Amino acid sequence: MKVTFLGTGTSQGIPIIGSNHPVCLSNDFRDKRLRVSILVEWDSYTYVVDCGPDFRYQMLRSGCSKIDGIIFTHEHADHVAGLDDIRPFYFKQGDIPIYAHKRVIKSLVKRFDYVFETKNKYPGAPGVITNRIKNKPFRLKNLEVIPVNGKHGKLQVFGFKFGDFAYLTDMKQVKEKEIEKIKNIKVLVVNALRIEEHYSHFNLIEALNFIKKVNPEKAYLTHISHLLGFHEEVEKTLPENVFLAFDELQITI
Ligand SMILES: [Zn+2]
DSSP states (O other), X not given: OEEEEEEOBOTTOBSOTTOXXXXXXXXXXXXOBOBOEEEEEETTEEEEEOOOTTHHHHXXXXXXXXXXXXXXXXXXXXXXXXXXXXXXXXXXXXXXXXXXXXXXXXHHHHHTHHHHOOSSOOTTSOOEEEEEOOSSOEEETTEEEEEEEEEETTEEEEEEEETTEEEEOSOSBOOHXXXXXXXXXXXXXXXXOOSSOOXXXXXXXXXXXXXXXXXXXXXXXXXXXXXXXXXXHHHHTSOTXXXXXXXXXXXXX
């Protein structure tokens, strides 16, 4: 399985428009972060987790020419706003399967009503096949995917376990029963927003404590704000098996 980090930044991305913060002005390519998303590939299959406002550029940058579906963690704009840009895939492949909690689907229907239109649909509008997911394993082709339920402030959010790889973003609380699903996994990706506490995201300490509980071989941090600091400096402070993810990083599991 190959995982590509399409974006590793928090909701505004890094740099933030108009910001003079040193991290926003950094010349290190690892300090330039699009909105969070990953590409997960195995055999001949390609799935995207979330589809934020940078989706179009992320698909171009990664050279992705086919997707088998999009899996959504939750409905916040930085995770769904790029849905219209599935059009090139739709024109080539037909309706694109999406997988999400029923509340997330409801939100997508509201934001992108024309995508879900069944009568007199505009010919250029993309189409999707909706698949509701619950906190129960589901199949993507030949792989069983296990949702990991968590809380993002007051909002329910799903992380996902794909074999020996788990991707959890926008988490603040994860119950013990859910952590059990991913204990001792090979590779864990989890959100770490910044140093200071935040009401709906793990900060660095919380992410590191969570990683200790899960006990993966390796962990990568994502959904990073400029307030976490420079990539190079922060990474030096991390435990041996923990790394900061950066855009375009690829890992093989
Ligand atoms: Zn987010």
